[in-house]
Amino acid sequence: MYKRQSTITRREFTSRAAAAALTTYIVPRVFAQDPSESKHIILGQGEHRYQVIHDWLKPPKTIAWGDTHGLCQDRSGRIYVAHTVNASSHEKNAVLVFDADGKYITAWGEDFQGGAHGLDIRKEGSEEFLYHCDIKRRLVVKTTLKGKSIWQQSYPKQAEVYPSVDRYRPTNVAFAPNGDFYVGDGYGSSYIHRYSKDGKYITTIATPGSDKGQVSCPHGLWVDERSGTPLLAVADRSNARIQYLTLDGKHHSFVTEGIRKPCHFKTRGELMLVPDLDSVVTLLDKDNKVVVHLGDGYPSKLRGAPREKFIPGKFVHPHDAIFLHTGDILVAEWVPIGRITLLRKVV
Numbered sequence: 001m002y003k004r005q006s007t008i009t010r011r012e013f014t015s016r017a018a019a020a021a022l023t024t025y026i027v028p029r030v031f032a033q034d035p036s037e038s039k040h041i042i043l044g045q046g047e048h049r050y051q052v053i054h055d056w057l058k059p060p061k062t063i064a065w066g067d068t069h070g071l072c073q074d075r076s077g078r079i080y081v082a083h084t085v086n087a088s089s090h091e092k093n094a095v096l097v098f099d100a101d102g103k104y105i106t107a108w109g110e111d112f113q114g115g116a117h118g119l120d121i122r123k124e125g126s127e128e129f130l131y132h133c134d135i136k137r138r139l140v141v142k143t144t145l146k147g148k149s150i151w152q153q154s155y156p157k158q159a160e161v162y163p164s165v166d167r168y169r170p171t172n173v174a175f176a177p178n179g180d181f182y183v184g185d186g187y188g189s190s191y192i193h194r195y196s197k198d199g200k201y202i203t204t205i206a207t208p209g210s211d212k213g214q215v216s217c218p219h220g221l222w223v224d225e226r227s228g229t230p231l232l233a234v235a236d237r238s239n240a241r242i243q244y245l246t247l248d249g250k251h252h253s254f255v256t257e258g259i260r261k262p263c264h265f266k267t268r269g270e271l272m273l274v275p276d277l278d279s280v281v282t283l284l285d286k287d288n289k290v291v292v293h294l295g296d297g298y299p300s301k302l303r304g305a306p307r308e309k310f311i312p313g314k315f316v317h318p319h320d321a322i323f324l325h326t327g328d329i330l331v332a333e334w335v336p337i338g339r340i341t342l343l344r345k346v347v
Contacts, residue, residue, distance in 0.1 A: 077325060328342060
C-alpha cells in the first residue's frame with residue numbers, strides 16, 4: 001500500500017530539478033532507451049495488461065521536447081501533444097501533431113512556447129476545436145485543429161477574487177453537457193470558474209482551501225457521466241484527492257483511496273484514467289475503486305536526470321494520459337526532456 005512520506009509542491013519539484021540540471025548535461029534529442037528495449041515489459045493484471053513502449057512519439061530533429069504536458073486525439077485519430085519546448089530546440093512550436101500510428105505530421109503554436117499545459121478537444125457542431133491552457137501567458141485559448149485562434153481569455157476580473165492577472169494560471173478545462181466549460185486555476189489561486197460556450201465568464205464554483213467544496217491546486221477537471229448523473233471530477237492535487245462537485249459547484253464526494261497527486265482524468269466505458277504526478281498511472285472502476293496501478297516508480301528522483309537514468313517500465317511524473325481510440329493508453333510526463341509512453345493493450 002502506498003504511504004505518503006512527504007508533500008512536495010510542483011515548485012519544490014522544479015527547484016530540485018533545476019539544481020540537478022546544473023550538474024547534468026542533457027541532450028534532449030538523444031533517446032538512450034530505444035522503444036524496443038521495453039517491448040517485453042507488461043504492466044497490469046487480468047484484463048488490464050499493457051505492453052510498455054517508451055518514447056512512442058518522437059519529435060522531428062528540429063524540435064526538442066520540453067515538459068510534455070497535454071494530450072488529446074481527434075476523431076480522425078490524429079494525436080496532439082502540448083509541450084513547453086526545450087531551450088535547445090531549433091523550432092519553437094509547442095503543439096505537435098502525429099497520426100494514429102505515431103508518425104509525426106506537423107507542428108505549430110510558437111505563441112505557446114514555455115506555457116503549453118492543458119490540452120483538450122471538443123466537437124462543436126460538425127467541427128472539433130482545441131482548448132489550450134497557457135500557464136506562461138495566463139490564458140485559455142480556443143483554436144482550430146490547425147492552430148487558428150478563435151478566442152482567448154485572460155483572468156476573470158468579474159469574479160473579483162484576483163488583485164491582478166499574476167495570481168491566475170489556468171491548468172485545464174472540462175466541458176459541461178450544455179456547452180459551458182470549467183477552468184481550473186491550478187497554478188494560480190486555486191479557484192474553479194464556469195464559462196459559457198463562447199468563452200464568457202458565468203460564475204466561480206470553487207474556492208481555495210481543504211474543506212468540502214474547496215480545492216487546492218485544481219490541476220485537472222473532467223465531467224464524469226459514468227454514474228448517469230454528470231458530476232465535475234476535480235484533480236484536487238495539493239489536497240491529495242479527487243473531489244466531485246455538482247455542475248453548479250456543490251460538494252458531492254471525495255475519492256482518496258489509491259490517490260496521491262492526481263493530475264487529470266479521462267473516461268472510457270466504466271473506467272477512469274488518472275495520471276498521478278507521484279509516478280504512477282491509475283485505473284479506477286465505476287465506483288472509483290482502484291483496478292490497477294501502472295508503472296509505479298515512486299519515489300522518483302529522476303525529473304532532472306538524463307534519459308539513460310530512466311527506468312524501463314517505471315514512470316517519473318505522469319502529467320496527462322488519454323485513452324486512444326484503440327483502447328490503448330498514451331501517457332505524457334512532466335520531465336524537462338519530455339517523454340510520451342504508449343501502453344498497448346494486451347489482448
